[in-house]
Structure formats: C-alpha cells, structure tokens
Amino acid sequence: MNEMADSNEVIDIKDMLAKFTTDVIGSCAFGIECNSFETADSDFRKYGKSVFEENAFKALKMMLAFNYENLAKKLRITILDKDVENFFVKISTETYNYRVRNNIKRVWIFVAGFDTSAATLTFCLLELACNYDIQDKLREEIFDVLYEYNGEITYEALHEMKYMDQVINETLRKYPVVSMILRKCTQDYQVPFSNSVIEKGTFTIISAMGLHRDPEYFPNPEKFYPDRFSDANLSKIRAGSYLPFGDGPRICIGMRFGMMQVKICLITLLKNFEFSLNSQTKMPPELDFGFITTAKGGVWLNCQKLNKDLLQ
Numbered sequence: 001m002n003e004m005a006d007s008n009e010v011i012d013i014k015d016m017l018a019k020f021t022t023d024v025i026g027s028c029a030f031g032i033e034c035n036s037f038e039t040a041d042s043d044f045r046k047y048g049k050s051v052f053e054e055n056a057f058k059a060l061k062m063m064l065a066f067n068y069e070n071l072a073k074k075l076r077i078t079i080l081d082k083d084v085e086n087f088f089v090k091i092s093t094e095t096y097n098y099r100v101r102n103n104i105k106r107v108w109i110f111v112a113g114f115d116t117s118a119a120t121l122t123f124c125l126l127e128l129a130c131n132y133d134i135q136d137k138l139r140e141e142i143f144d145v146l147y148e149y150n151g152e153i154t155y156e157a158l159h160e161m162k163y164m165d166q167v168i169n170e171t172l173r174k175y176p177v178v179s180m181i182l183r184k185c186t187q188d189y190q191v192p193f194s195n196s197v198i199e200k201g202t203f204t205i206i207s208a209m210g211l212h213r214d215p216e217y218f219p220n221p222e223k224f225y226p227d228r229f230s231d232a233n234l235s236k237i238r239a240g241s242y243l244p245f246g247d248g249p250r251i252c253i254g255m256r257f258g259m260m261q262v263k264i265c266l267i268t269l270l271k272n273f274e275f276s277l278n279s280q281t282k283m284p285p286e287l288d289f290g291f292i293t294t295a296k297g298g299v300w301l302n303c304q305k306l307n308k309d310l311l312q
C-alpha cells in the first residue's frame with residue numbers, strides 16, 4: 001500500500017483501501033494471502049466486489065426476498081449470483097473443515113468486513129484531505145503516541161489515540177457506510193406520541209443517514225467536526241441517534257475488528273503521507289446509497305510523501 005501511495009500519481013483511494021481491507025480480512029478470516037496489490041483482480045477481490053454491485057435484477061430479487069419470504073423460498077430466489085455464492089461457500093467450507101481438523105475455533109466473515117471498512121477509510125481520508133488542521137492534529141497524535149511505543153503499532157498504542165477515535169466516529173456520523181438498518185417487526189408496535197402502529201411482520205428501514213444528518217441531534221450536520229465525540233461532548237449525543245454499527249442483538253459483530261483495521265491503515269498512511277483533494281473529486285461528494293454508501297465518481301486524492309522521521 002505504501003508503494004502504491006508513493007507512486008507520485010493521483011490515487012483512486014477507494015481502490016487502494018479495498019485492496020488493503022481485502023488482504024486483511026482474507027488473511028485474518030480465512031488464513032489466505034489474497035495479494036490484492038500484486039494481482040490485478042484476485043478471486044477474493046473480484047467476488048467480494050460483486051457482492052455489493054447492484055443492478056435492477058438484484059434489486060428485484062431483494063425486494064421479493066425481504067417482502068415475500070415464503071414466495072422467494074418457493075421460487076428458490078437467492079440474492080447472490082450463483083458463481084459468487086459458490087465461491088464463498090467453497091472457501092468457507094474449506095476454511096471450516098481445515099479449522100475442525102486442526103481444532104481452530106474461529107469463524108470470520110469476509111464480505112461484511114472489507115467494503116465497510118474500505119468505505120469508512122475512503123470518506124475519512126477525503127475529509128482529512130479537505131481539513132488540513134484535523135489531518136495535522138491527527139498526525140501529531142500518531143507521532144506522539146508511536147514515539148512512546150518505539151514506533152510499534154501495538155494494541156495499547158491504538159487505545160491511546162483518542163483523537164483518532166473521534167475522527168473515525170465523526171466520519172461514520174457524516175457518512176454512515178451502512179446507511180440503512182433493516183428490521184422485521186416481530187410484534188405490533190405503537191409509535192410513541194402518534195396514531196401510527198407498525199404491524200407485526202412489517203419490513204422496516206431505519207435511516208442511519210437521516211438520523212446522523214438531523215440538526216436536532218447533530219447541530220450543523222454538514223460540518224466535519226470530530227470534537228462532537230470528545231469526552232466533554234459525548235453525553236450530548238442522544239441514545240439511538242448514532243447508529244454506524246446498528247444496535248441491539250444484531251449489532252455489527254465486526255465492530256472492534258473494523259475499527260482496528262481502519263486505525264492501523266490510517267496510521268500507516270498518515271505517518272508517511274500528506275493527503276490533499278484532487279480536482280477530479282467533487283466536495284461535498286455526491287453520495288450513492290447502495291448496500292454500502294459510496295461517492296459517485298470515486299475519491300481521487302493527491303498523496304505527498306512526508307520527510308519526517310517518526311522517532312526524531
């Protein structure tokens with residue numbers, strides 16, 4: 001990744017970060033070296049990408065599967081294309097069998113993990129490229145903490161980076177990469193202070209994006225302002241108004257892992273490079289709300305190598 005960033009060219013940042021997260025999840029979840037940076041389109045990247053690709057037929061299948069579950073089952077409708085499903089079933093079965101044979105008790109999940117983290121990183125770098133003061137402040141924290149740890153990115157070092165947490169939290173506030181939380185109502189629900197009842201069986205969509213950009217909960221919502229998440233301000237955030245990882249029993253199981261890979265990637269990049277906006281990218285970006293929120297046209301950033309030694 002460092003080599004790609006150091007190429008002195010304008011970078012399609014989403015592509016670079018998706019390669020990074022594909023390699024991380026492939027390795028941690030399946031013990032497989034995906035080599036996404038060396039291979040033009042590794043199988044993991046190819047099939048992983050197509051899970052989130054959208055088209056009208058896929059949208060129709062999803063609509064049927066969510067709203068007419070029994071009919072969809074009878075018609076044997078699957079949301080994933082057969083070749084994509086076959087690839088992940090094969091790889092999961094092989095991994096599972098290997099782990100049973102070798103008594104390894106970890107089962108991870110690939111697809112939910114790489115695009116979400118890559119999209120979070122993309123929007124984070126985009127905002128940092130537009131807000132030099134925040135980028136500098138974060139880099140300073142990275143240098144200060146890593147200095148204490150002799151340049152090593154340890155678990156403890158990550159925990160000391162409080163401003164880093166604020167920056168990532170604010171990124172996921174402004175750009176919740178999973179913009180909609182899906183639920184099926186399991187019992188009739190009287191919506192408080194209204195005459196509306198959500199009937200049992202209703203498929204519901206909770207808009208994280210709507211909540212996160214509502215000025216009632218987050219004043220001046222278009223402003224990228226990590227201090228919303230400072231210790232002093234945290235108590236002002238209303239319960240249930242901030243849902244980047246969902247909530248309740250089905251909250252994202254990869255939340256900690258996702259946060260960790262985002263942090264490691266940001267440290268690796270920011271300690272070596274400075275990012276600025278390239279004219280190919282519009283700010284504010286036009287958002288595309290698919291399975292994962294993305295910026296239409298991609299995010300292109302200039303990347304300048306820093307001449308600062310971490311341990312000086």
Ligand code: HEM
Pocket residue numbers: 025108109110112113114116117120172177178181182243244245246247248249250251252253254255257258259262
């Ligand atoms: C910054 C990165 C990530 C974000 C923003 C994110 C966000 C989310 C959200 C919003 C949900 C839906 C939760 C709900 O319905 O209440 C979810 C579910 C899920 N996520 Fe993540 N996720 C991230 C990283 C990961 C990673 C790294 C993994 C695995 C390695 C993962 C695995 C899952 C799984 C398996 C579910 C389904 C949980 C269930 O239905 O019980 N996620 N994620």
